[in-house]
Amino acid sequence: MSNERDQPPCPDDVCPRPERPLVHATQPMAAAIYPTSVWQCNNTDQAEKILAGQLEGYVYQRDGHPNADALAEKIALLHQAEEVAVTSSGMAAMSLALLSQLQAHDHVIASSQIYGRNLQLLTQETARLGISSTTVDTCDLNEVARAMRPETRLIVVETIANPRLQVADISRLAEIAHTGKAKLLVDNTFATPVLCRPLRWGADFVLESGSKMINGHSDVMLGLLCGRSADWQRVPQTVSVWGLASAPFECWLATRGLASLHLRAERASRNALAVAQVLEASAEVTQVDYPGLAAHPQHELAVRQFGDLFGSVVTFELRGGRPAADNFLQRAHEIPFSPSLGEVATTLSHPESTSHRGLTAEERRDLGISGGTIRLSVGVESPEFIRQAIRRGLGS
Numbered sequence: 166m167s168n169e170r171d172q173p174p175c176p177d178d179v180c181p182r183p184e185r186p187l188v189h190a191t192q193p194m195a196a197a198i199y200p201t202s203v204w205q206c207n208n209t210d211q212a213e214k215i216l217a218g219q220l221e222g223y224v225y226q227r228d229g230h231p232n233a234d235a236l237a238e239k240i241a242l243l244h245q246a247e248e249v250a251v252t253s254s255g256m257a258a259m260s261l262a263l264l265s266q267l268q269a270h271d272h273v274i275a276s277s278q279i280y281g282r283n284l285q286l287l288t289q290e291t292a293r294l295g296i297s298s299t300t301v302d303t304c305d306l307n308e309v310a311r312a313m314r315p316e317t318r319l320i321v322v323e324t325i326a327n328p329r330l331q332v333a334d335i336s337r338l339a340e341i342a343h344t345g346k347a348k349l350l351v352d353n354t355f356a357t358p359v360l361c362r363p364l365r366w367g368a369d370f371v372l373e374s375g376s377k378m379i380n381g382h383s384d385v386m387l388g389l390l391c392g393r394s395a396d397w398q399r400v401p402q403t404v405s406v407w408g409l410a411s412a413p414f415e416c417w418l419a420t421r422g423l424a425s426l427h428l429r430a431e432r433a434s435r436n437a438l439a440v441a442q443v444l445e446a447s448a449e450v451t452q453v454d455y456p457g458l459a460a461h462p463q464h465e466l467a468v469r470q471f472g473d474l475f476g477s478v479v480t481f482e483l484r485g486g487r488p489a490a491d492n493f494l495q496r497a498h499e500i501p502f503s504p505s506l507g508e509v510a511t512t513l514s515h516p517e518s519t520s521h522r523g524l525t526a527e528e529r530r531d532l533g534i535s536g537g538t539i540r541l542s543v544g545v546e547s548p549e550f551i552r553q554a555i556r557r558g559l560g561s
């Protein structure tokens with residue numbers, strides 16, 4: 166009988182060895198993915214200098230990798246940013262901003278209308294680190310100015326806020342921040358750089374959740390923080406030591422998604438305006454929030470900041486509360502109840518039962534959210550397909 170099975174497996178042949186540079190006669194059209202967690206260094210001096218940021222190159226994925234750099238380069242062009250950090254999620258990008266820019270005894274002003282998890286991060290988690298916060302309606306600029314303190318270091322708003330789609334006056338907010346020692350951070354996830362480039366309006370930091378329209382295909386979780394070199398000193402170390410780094414495959418997918426961002430954002434915005442007009446005309450709907458509608462309280466500001474595209478999200482209020490929302494969900498069955506946004510497909514979310522379920526009924530009422538509130542994320546399908554699904558949902 167052979168004793169082969171008794172031999173320990175020999176790992177020598179299967180252990181990966183760094184490949185020599187491949188020489189191709191022709192170049193691949195698609196970018197390479199570098200899933201390697203670590204790189205082989207030539208000598209100690211090289212390793213030390215790369216890790217210190219004095220030499221270009223890579224040593225360890227958490228400190229940087231080519232797929233993150235490729236994505237960062239494109240985002241820097243879109244936002245005209247001096248610096249871009251790629252993180253594992255939009256939440257990680259917000260954590261990066263807070264952890265790299267703030268310290269104990271600092272104060273933050275946050276819009277009361279930002280994404281619920283960011284509100285929790287800014288008001289609860291950072292309080293544990295000795296950072297205080299005040300939430301205000303950032304559409305009321307006097308209220309923002311009144312909330313400023315000598316120790317205020319950051320104002321956080323969304324370009325188009327979640328879920329009632331208020332529009333932030335970025336240049337005025339930047340002025341208020343800069344009258345003190347504060348910086349303005351704008352979460353631009355709903356707008357994308359196609360509608361708005363907040364750095365050009367005076368913001369100091371821009372955040373994008375790469376999990377939404379930047380990628381656009383429901384298969385990536387990433388975040389991006391953009392800013393200026395003068396504010397970037399602590400950023401690389403914060404990404405590395407707090408473990409906020411991105412994964413190569415996610416960056417590769419998002420870079421691919423980015424190639425069609427302009428087409429998707431334009432198509433989805435035009436579809437969203439058409440949907441908002443259908444909803445506005447329905448007797449089943451008591452309120453429609455969309456910055457592209459003349460009736461929107463910040464429509465003029467939206468036109469000034471965004472031009473003629475107003476984003477893919479439309480929020481509306483159904484007559485009949487939660488039972489009416491459930492009926493809509495059942496009847497508009499072509500539209501998945503899928504609580505995210507910015508995808509190629511039209512989806513819908515119900516803030517009361519998902520993104521804002523952690524708030525009290527009173528807090529939700531203050532934000533204008535009830536059982537009948539539905540947030541639509543309009544996709545790139547044909548306008549007729551979406552209009553028909555909405556009409557079916559409304560029972561008309």
Ligand SMILES: Cc1ncc(COP(=O)(O)O)c(C=O)c1O
Binds near residue numbers: 254354376
């Ligand atoms: C406006 C906004 N900002 C940030 C985030 C967080 O991004 P991520 O889910 O990639 O962590 C979300 C998530 O829904 C969001 O809607």
